[in-house]
Amino acid sequence: MKAVGFKTSLPISEPESFIEVETEKPTPSGHELLVKVKAISVNPVDYKIRQNSAKNTVLAQPKIIGWDAVGTVEAVGEAVTLFNKGDEVYYAGDITKQGSNAAYQVIDERIVGKKPVSLTIEEAAAIPLTALTAWEIFFDRMRLSAERDQNKTLLIIGGAGGVGSIAIQLAKKLLGMKVIATASRSETIEWCKKMGADVVVNHRNLIEEVRKAGYQQVDYIVDFVDTNLYWDAMAELIKPQGHIASITGSPTPVLLNKLKSKSVSFSWELMFTRSTFQTEDMIEQHIILNRVADLLDQGVLQPTLTQTLEGLTADNFKQAHKQLESGSTIGKLVIRF
Amino acid sequence: MKAVGFKTSLPISEPESFIEVETEKPTPSGHELLVKVKAISVNPVDYKIRQNSAKNTVLAQPKIIGWDAVGTVEAVGEAVTLFNKGDEVYYAGDITKQGSNAAYQVIDERIVGKKPVSLTIEEAAAIPLTALTAWEIFFDRMRLSAERDQNKTLLIIGGAGGVGSIAIQLAKKLLGMKVIATASRSETIEWCKKMGADVVVNHRNLIEEVRKAGYQQVDYIVDFVDTNLYWDAMAELIKPQGHIASITGSPTPVLLNKLKSKSVSFSWELMFTRSTFQTEDMIEQHIILNRVADLLDQGVLQPTLTQTLEGLTADNFKQAHKQLESGSTIGKLVIRF
Structure with missing residues (x-):
């Protein structure tokens, strides 16, 4: 499958700061869903990890980051009970695992919510990490x-x-x-x-x-x-x-x-605490995302999306990170595949 | 009235570390009660203040500390609504005002509770500061x-x-x-x-x-x-x-x-925050002390008193501070007048 990642931490102006790669499509097991990713959003944590996680080294395998996604469930692990194949979902993810900047991703169902039905794909992709955090x-x-x-x-x-x-x-x-x-x-x-x-x-x-x-x-x-x-x-x-x-x-x-x-x-507050430590109440993130979806569908909350780029390409990630690094981004920036 | 205080910060082994003094009996106004003090308890905050509040100086007026007392209401200010003359009360007090190591003290009714009826005077004196804190x-x-x-x-x-x-x-x-x-x-x-x-x-x-x-x-x-x-x-x-x-x-x-x-x-947590800043919810301390009194009277909570000294004397305060400074005190030490 196609993904965008990096093998070494470089300034975003460098050609290799993001590279397009082919990696193996993952297989879900246990509580995991296999999601076909349709859109992701970029957060400050993304460029902090890109800048620091492969400093002065070249990784054997490209690192795939990204923690905000919308997509469709394509397959489920044997312990999954909350979702079915075909469900539209949104989630922020788990910083200890591969990220969402890829055509497919496996993700624990307990940190996934149903996509708000009234929002576009890109509007929904802008929500999870920020809403869970707040x-x-x-x-x-x-x-x-x-x-x-x-x-x-x-x-x-x-x-x-x-x-x-x-x-x-x-x-x-x-x-x-x-x-x-x-x-x-x-x-x-x-x-x-x-x-x-x-x-x-x-x-x-x-x-x-x-x-x-x-x-x-x-x-x-x-x-x-x-x-x-x-x-x-x-x-x-x-x-x-x-x-x-x-x-x-x-x-x-x-x-x-x-x-x-x-x-x-x-x-x-660190949105990754529950998934990193696999806390007993990890399923709270599923509950929160569903409640936020309801509040968005009821019009109580409004979308925060301000900008969308089209395509799972290294160029789009370079542009997105460059903009976030400037510190001037208003609301949320999304990349739709 | 008689009180025990100090004019300069001295080691507790010094004769003048506490002195007996005669000061004017205060008059209550506004929300203040005039309380005839029957027993006080000593807390670590007492010796910290004694050691530090008059370092390298001699105060013109003796400083009266002490923040835990039981006594009887002798008179009330014109705005008092929670207590009447003759009520038995207990309270921790206000660090910005004169303390309880005296025959009489004025105290804001909003940080005073009714004395637990089933406890002795000295058992009750041991409670307020520690219970409010916890x-x-x-x-x-x-x-x-x-x-x-x-x-x-x-x-x-x-x-x-x-x-x-x-x-x-x-x-x-x-x-x-x-x-x-x-x-x-x-x-x-x-x-x-x-x-x-x-x-x-x-x-x-x-x-x-x-x-x-x-x-x-x-x-x-x-x-x-x-x-x-x-x-x-x-x-x-x-x-x-x-x-x-x-x-x-x-x-x-x-x-x-x-x-x-x-x-x-x-x-x-600092028990003195509400009274020092005169917060809008200062009356919570009145409510907490009354609830703690009920829990003590119902036998849900038990007294924490372990030691009682008799008499409003400088010697008793020297002995009490010496013991608290050692850090080995179990439960609470009370001085009954």
């Missing part, structure tokens, strides 16, 4: 609920990106929170408002900007940009008893004590 | 519930101290969790079991000890000893999607990233 932050990490958290204030650092776009919607539509999102260009400000943000502020001079908008402190903060960079500002802006969550990582140590006098909590 | 950790910071967390595993680092003693009970009796507590001496091991711990392990070589007891990883960890010292062990022992909480502070920066791949959360 959902897990609010409901599994922070344990928020509409009952307790309606009208609370939430600051989203990085509102216009993929996760930001769906996080704004979940916070507004499911939790009824007041959402302050950061964005700095007229297009990204517009996009955050379209997603439902009540207020949009510039991420530069974050403390002053949030206060100028009328918020001395906020109940919750989610960071989709840089934990270390915003640590002090988050510690200052969070209310007593507040909760901060982040997906970005923190390469240098932080002064956790800055959160102590206010009894503040901090959560990491 | 309750806020489990229900307000970690947002645990019996429904979701029954049979989950909890590691308590420092099981035999004041907060540990009540935390073990809340975790067992209210949440139905499996509790692994740390203790190293035969008396402290016995005490942890009496409080309800399922398993007691030595805090030295913590990872090996917990695993030897049959637990590869645990769902939750609460640290009552030293966040920096146990950071790496906690990061290793916590399950994917787990939650760690601490009350101890962390003077040096930590590698927060150690918790990232497992999507782990971390919470600080």
Whole structure:
């Protein structure tokens, strides 16, 4: 089968940064589905893995990445109970396994949902990784609920990106929170408002900007940009008893004590935790994706797709990664095969 | 009125480390109660404040500390609605105000509860600060519930101290969790079991000890000893999607990233946050103290008192602080006036 991958970590401008390859079509076993992939979406994790996973080495077999896909179930493993051949599905996947940038992929049914029927293939491909991430932050990490958290204030650092776009919607539509999102260009400000943000502020001079908008402190903060960079500002802006969550990582140590006098909590969210550790509740991702599909079909949530490329080609992946690396992507970019 | 305080931070062996003083009896206003104090308990926060709040200086007025008391309401401010003159009350107090080591104290009614009727004065004095701390950790910071967390595993680092003693009970009796507590001496091991711990392990070589007891990883960890010292062990022992909480502070920066791949959360708990910041939900401490009083009266929770000294004297406070500074105190120490 055809796939797009790489054998060594190279700058995206290099001809071999992505290569087209022929690999063996996989066979599903156990809880696995064999999916014929129709579209994938690209996330920041993709270029981080491409840049770092084969540094100063040349892999014997090409590495196939990509963690967001829509497709049709072509065959099922012997333990599969949730899906049948022919089902249209969407999923983010498992970072310890081969990715979705290929004509076919095997995937554990417990992390797969039914494709939202009212969305196009490419609209659906834009959803899984970002929706799972935002959902897990609010409901599994922070344990928020509409009952307790309606009208609370939430600051989203990085509102216009993929996760930001769906996080704004979940916070507004499911939790009824007041959402302050950061964005700095007229297009990204517009996009955050379209997603439902009540207020949009510039991420530069974050403390002053949030206060100028009328918020001395906020109940919750989610960071989709840089934990270390915003640590002090988050510690200052969070209310007593507040909760901060982040997906970005923190390469240098932080002064956790800055959160102590206010009894503040901090959560990491990594969408790959459940599949990597094969947690007992791994099937939650199946449940979340189905609930998100229903919310999209009911029109409660809206698609976040902004751009589609056509074709499973190395050139398309180079273009997609180049754009994501620039950090200026609004919403989601999809490649349809 | 008589009080015991200090004018300068001195080692507890010094004669002037505590002094007996006469100060003006305070007058309640607004939401304040005037309480005739009958007994107080001593907590580690007391000696930390004594050691650090008047370093290399001599205060003009003696500093009165102490944050745990039982007494009788003698007068009420004009806005008081929760209590009447003559009520028996217990409370931990507000670190920004004068403490309880005095014949009388004024205290905001919203952080005061009714004294458990079935407990002696000294048993009741041992409860407030530790019960508020443990309750806020489990229900307000970690947002645990019996429904979701029954049979989950909890590691308590420092099981035999004041907060540990009540935390073990809340975790067992209210949440139905499996509790692994740390203790190293035969008396402290016995005490942890009496409080309800399922398993007691030595805090030295913590990872090996917990695993030897049959637990590869645990769902939750609460640290009552030293966040920096146990950071790496906690990061290793916590399950994917787990939650760690601490009350101890962390003077040096930590590698927060150690918790990232497992999507782990971390919470600080400081019992003084609500009163210091006068949060909108400050009255929660009134509600918690009343619920804890009911649970004590129903026999669901048991007293944690182990030692009582008699008399509002400087000598008693010297003896109490000396003992708490040794780090070997089991349960709670009370001074009855």
